[in-house]
Structures are given as C-alpha cells and as structure tokens.
Amino acid sequence: MSQHDPSVWSSTSFWRRSAAWVTGFSAILLIFLTFDTMSQIQMGSDEDLKTGKVRRVPAPTVINHAIEYKMSRKRGHEVPVIGEEQPFFGKIWSPEDARALLHKGKVTVQAKNCMDCHTLLGNGAYYAPDLTKAWLDPAWQKGGLMQTLTRTHSTEEAMAKFLMDPPKYATHTRRMPNLGITRDEAVAIVAFLKHMSAIDTNGFPRNFSKPHQGEVTYAK
Numbered sequence: 638m639s640q641h642d643p644s645v646w647s648s649t650s651f652w653r654r655s656a657a658w659v660t661g662f663s664a665i666l667l668i669f670l671t672f673d674t675m676s677q678i679q680m681g682s683d684e685d686l687k688t689g690k691v692r693r694v695p696a697p698t699v700i701n702h703a704i705e706y707k708m709s710r711k712r713g714h715e716v717p718v719i720g721e722e723q724p725f726f727g728k729i730w731s732p733e734d735a736r737a738l739l740h741k742g743k744v745t746v747q748a749k750n751c752m753d754c755h756t757l758l759g760n761g762a763y764y765a766p767d768l769t770k771a772w773l774d775p776a777w778q779k780g781g782l783m784q785t786l787t788r789t790h791s792t793e794e795a796m797a798k799f800l801m802d803p804p805k806y807a808t809h810t811r812r813m814p815n816l817g818i819t820r821d822e823a824v825a826i827v828a829f830l831k832h833m834s835a836i837d838t839n840g841f842p843r844n845f846s847k848p849h850q851g852e853v854t855y856a857k
C-alpha cells in the first residue's frame with residue numbers, strides 16, 4: 638500500500654487509455670461523417686428528378702425544370718424546389734447533352750476566372766454579387782429588370798445576352814467587363830449557374846436577393 642494513493646487524474650495510464658479511446662471514437666465518427674457527407678453531396682440521377690426524389694445536388698437535367706426558392710419554416714431558410722419541366726434555351730436536354738453542357742460551363746467559368754470577382758459555392762471574391770443563387774435572383778425572372786433591359790423573354794436568354802456584353806446592361810456602379818464570351822459559352826455558363834442554384838446549400842448565401850427586391854416590380 639503506497640502512502641500517497643495517487644488520484645486518478647494524475648495517473649499516466651488513465652490518460653493513456655483515455656487518449657486511445659478518444660482517438661478511436663473520433664476516428665469512427667469521422668469515417669461515419671465522411672460516408673454521410675459523400676452520400677449527401679452525390680449528384681442525383683435523371684430518374685430522381687422524374688420520380689420527385691429530393692437530392693441535395695440534382696442531376697444535370699435539372700436545367701430542364703423550373704426552379705423556385707422557397708422559405709422552409711422547418712429549416713429556417715430558403716431551399717430550392719424543383720418544379721415542372723420547362724424547355725431550356727428552347728429545348729429539353731438529354732442527360733448526356735445536359736452533362737456535357739454543364740461541363741463546358743464549368744470549364745468556361747474556370748478559364749475566364751469569374752472567381753476573381755464573384756463567389757461560387759463559398760469560393761471566390763466579394764467584389765461582385767455572389768453567383769451561387771444568381772439564377773434565382775428576381776431581377777432575371779419574368780417582369781424583372783434584366784429581362785426588360787436585355788429585351789428577352791426568359792431568364793436564360795437574359796443572362797446569356799448579359800454575359801456576352803455586360804457593360805451594355807450594367808445596373809451597378811461596379812461594372813463587369815466584357816470577357817469575350819461567345820454565345821455557346823454563354824449558354825453553357827447559364828446552364829452551370831442554373832444547376833448550381835438548384836443545389837441545396839443550407840440557405841447560403843444568406844439574403845442573396847435582398848438588394849434586388851425593390852427592382853422586381855420594375856416593369857409590368
């Protein structure tokens with residue numbers, strides 16, 4: 638029997654054992670979270686869209702659907718809601734064509750370095766508006782300022798026209814330069830932006846459309 642019965646808090650073996658348990662538990666938790674995240678961010682299929690199965694990242698063919706941004710009381714923020722089928726640039730895109738178009742949009746956005754000024758899904762700069770939900774911005778919808786300015790009758794045509802010559806349709810004091818975007822590139826970029834807006838980002842970015850709300854009723 639030792640005279641100074643050491644308290645458990647000063648016992649080395651106790652801390653060794655605790656460290657092993659905590660490390661083991663964290664490792665298992667991280668593995669679980671990794672698989673959970675992977676399943677959440679996995680892109681849905683065309684079939685999911687047809688059967689109405691909600692996926693955080695919908696299939697590329699979501700470009701063939703109306704997308705709304707609705708307040709969810711349960712979650713306390715807005716969520717993208719996939720609506721009925723709707724032609725995109727005048728047609729319904731096959732899964733292969735939609736995928737190829739999104740890819741072209743993505744590489745064009747990378748090549749033109751849009752992130753120098755804009756933010757996409759949390760990456761980029763804050764010189765210019767966040768593009769994550771740009772497609773859902775009321776300014777681009779029917780009756781919105783941008784369709785009026787560009788004299789177009791759909792969100793996709795308005796955005797494509799703007800992208801091909803932004804200074805012509807400038808609405809902010811900060812101007813977007815003309816980046817020499819071709820019509821094909823513009824169509825692809827708009828598809829990329831539309832798909833991105835359909836991704837459930839837990840309500841981020843917050844308040845994305847608020848500065849435009851006064852403009853929604855600009856033209857009737």
Ligand code: HEC
Pocket residue numbers: 745746749750751752753754755764765766767768771774776796800803806807808809811812813814816826
């Ligand atoms: C040099 C900085 C800069 C670069 C690079 C840039 N933009 Fe912009 N962009 C702006 C500014 C500033 C605005 C706001 C001005 C306006 O709307 O007239 C804007 C506006 C926009 C809008 C309208 C946003 C909204 O919600 O109304 C879209 C869409 C857009 N840019 C897309 C792009 C894409 C796609 C690229 C890459 C191909 C790109 N921009 C590259 C500066 C930039």
